[in-house]
Amino acid sequence: MMSRKPLLPCRGPTTTPPAQLLLPIRRLLLLPRRRAPSSPPPSPVDRRRPAMAGAGQSVASTAAAASVSAGGATSFRVGMVRVVSFLVGGLNFAVLLLGLYLIDAVLPPGCGSGLALASVPAMAGVRVLAMLGTARAQHATADAIARRHLDEGAASVAEDVVARHEIRVRYKCWLWWTRLGMAVGALQLVGAIYLMFVIVRDLPNERRSTSCFFGQDENDRISKRAIIALFLILSWVVVIVQCFTGSDILRWRSFYATHDMAWKAHYREVFDHGIREALCCLGRAKYLTVLEEDEVYSVARLLGDLVAYRASGTGHLELIAGLALLQKHGNLPDLQTDLVEAPHMLMQEAVILHPFAEACYTGPLLDVGRNPILFPCAWVYRQGVLTPWARRRRPALDGDNWWRGHAAAFLGFVDIAPTALVRGRVRQSKREAAYFVVVLHDKRTVLIGVRGTETPEDLLTDGLCRECSFTREDLDGLINSDQLPVTTRERVISTFPHYGHGGIVEAARELFMQLNDCTGEHTPSRKPGFLSMLLREGSECQGYKIRLVGHSLGGAVATVLGMMLFGRYPDVHVYAYGPLPCVDFVIAEACSQFVTTIVNNDEFSSRLSINSILRLRSAAISALSDNSPADTAMIQKLARRILNMNKYQGNAPDIVEEYVDNHGRLAGRIMQ
Known part of the structure; x- marks a missing residue:
């Protein structure tokens, strides 16, 4: 069995023990403020066309633009080939x-x-x-x-x-x-x-x-x-x-020239068909015949917008070269200068509950990482296929197989009694999350574990990262809870509306309805939710704490779900391990009292958002925008050698170092 990844953020060499430092919640759950829909994405000021787009290409692009502007079909020319x-x-x-x-x-x-x-x-x-x-x-x-x-x-x-x-x-x-x-x-x-x-x-x-x-x-x-x-x-x-x-x-450029919307539409179709065919290979053939706009189209549209730098004349290899140079000489600021000492009780509870977040991966993904060769045997064993007579002793989960293998995998990983697992879902549809509800009587805790990315539906939820506005009902716990300071609640109200990751917010809303169904809340026929029944006065779990755990996508969904449950129950706390960015700055600050995030050093998933990608893309293009024609050949050579990083992995840093030593003038401009 592979050792679990470190829970605490660590700096410096891996041989030193990780310092118990708590990364502030606002750094990890931060999504930028919403831009107006009509405003363009951020771009460098006075950005000039990179030198890689030569004069001949500029003339061809101008001719193509004139032809397209005429409103008719573009006639074929030999120069297009x-x-x-x-x-x-x-x-x-x-x-x-x-x-x-x-x-x-x-x-x-x-x-x-x-x-x-x-x-x-x-x-x-x-x-x-x-x-x-x-x-x-x-x-x-x-x-x-x-x-x-x-x-x-x-x-x-x-x-x-x-x-x-x-x-x-x-x-x-x-x-x-x-x-x-x-x-x-x-x-x-x-x-x-x-x-x-x-x-x-x-x-x-x-x-x-x-x-x-x-x-x-x-x-x-x-x-x-x-x-x-x-x-x-x-x-x-x-x-x-x-x-x-x-x-x-x-040449696509002979048609699209520098029309930004045309390039976006082109790559939108590329990603749309590519994603649908990949989903078909993963057993989701239903997406292959859909022609209307669905969640796959939304993800493809987002990816197409991110690749729209082609309209500025920048190629893929040139962008890779710019990223490599930025990585070597970007002088990136240290975003972890305000680390504080992690409370011992929080970190101790985070360590205890981490296995439950890991146990939510009941599919073969966990076994592939731990047993790359014998993972089918390991997964079959973990699913309890060899002990079908124990089927009736395992709880029945929504979407589980006949022998209740996912329940067996979860229970076996955390080593708890079958009666402790009271509810769960392992097979979900679009914009839904798999989850497990466990009652730990010895700790007087009701634990909700949310699974991270494991299925194609989870990948679509990850990709639906357009901003989504929170409703008043979503933020009811933050606005009306007496557990938060008055200044925090007033700031949440005064800066309304607030936004989050669209796919994560929708998944959290659906899970909130699953666990706390308040249908007909203002009518006599109000149906009490599952958690309300479980924690009601006089029940076996009266007075128990609520703890939510999750890794990656599961950590982000657990964070938003915890925000919705906060204030409705007396003791709610979330432990998110490497979560995705999911809320804006103000909401992240407000949630810092009941959300603890643990990130392993420089794990990229906790810093990955649309605006971070756009900023990185703009910086890479700016690094190449002032290149002289004499540097073009060296940059393209550098990019191609970076693509062969696996082949030249041992001397990859020397490649960049050689380029910078021979072209110090360019590196100096990039660092400015």
Whole structure:
């Protein structure tokens, strides 16, 4: 069993014991204030186009922008085609011609190996046709996106729906053409391997009349050898080049130029189809046929907005280079200068309750991390498959399997009696959280454990990170509770409205209704909630404390749920281990009295938000915006070598150091 990750934030070398420091809640649960919907994302002041976008590209972008501004379809131009597409098409055409010549002039009639030779030029011809079809579909897709977002404000709702449907249909058509090209490329690889095998097998028979590729005459044999060797080399060059060129035939920038909305729409479709296909591979095929806007589309729209830096002329490799340089010479401020001594009682209780947050991962994810090779066996054992006779002794959870394996996994991890687990849900739908409710009589505690990210639905909840406004009912515990100072309550009221992570807030609201259903609260038919019944006066759990625990996504959901329960029950406290940012600054300050977060040193998930990504993106683009053309080649070389970090992991810091030593002037500008 792997050792559990440290609970306390630690600084310095890993050999030193972690100091018991409590990271203030406002640093971990902080979401920036909401921007107006019409305001653009933050960007560097007076940002100039990076030097990597050359003069020729600027002229082409201007022409494309003029064409799009005209309101009609963008006509095809040779300049739209990528240079590498010309190279791949020319190589395939050369293979086709040379293969036809070999079949006609070299192979003798009735040769049994002719099929191997004919397959290579045939696949090359199909590849050329696939490239033409892909280019046509790509042109139609890009043109539809550019025309729709040219005058987006003037379009009606009905026209917008029709245009969006047209874009999706055309994008799917282009996607299938690209996959056809990939399939043909794979067949070309198989054909090249088979051709090489046939030629090598025929070499011992080169002096015999049975030889298909080599004649009996010495001069004839030498010339055939040269032609066949050239054909074989050319076939392999085509296969290798196609592996590194990608599926795009045309340049997207020739259509979108610097139109920000067009780039966002393009990447929105890229992420939308990619996420749906990934969910289909994970067993969620229902998302693949959905055409209307759903949670997948919302996540794709957010990701598309984050990649909109392409409109400024910045490429992906250039952004990676900027991030690497910022990491090396950014002089990032120390955000943990106001650490305070962690209260001993809080940290002691956090250590005791941490196994319950970890036990919520009853699926195979926990076993994959601990037993990468034998995780199926470990998970089956942990699920209690080998002890089906104990099924009736385990509690029945919502969504559990027949032998109640998730209940067995949870109970076995924390080693408690089956009667202690009184409620739970392990299989949830969209924007819902899996949870477990445990009664610890020896500690007089009702514990609610919320599971973190484990299923595709959890990933969608993570991705729905647009800001969501809190209602008065959500903040009722903070506004009307006598347990908080008056100044804190007044500040919450005076700074209304407040915002949080959309997916987390919705999941917390649904879980609040599950545990504290107050349907008909103001009517005679009011239905008491589960927690109200469990903690009511005269019950076995009267006077018990409420503790909420969770890790990552579960910690964030537990935090918002604890905020909703606070004030309704006398003793509520939340222990969140590495939670996601989920509320704004004022709410984070107000929750600091009953929420304790524990983060392992520089864990990124607790600092990951939309605005933090936007700030990092803007800083990386600013670092590259003042580059001279002489630095372009070195930056692109640096970016490509960073992509091969796994291969050059040992000397990756030396790569950046070498660049900075040779280009100190650029590093100096970045640090300013």
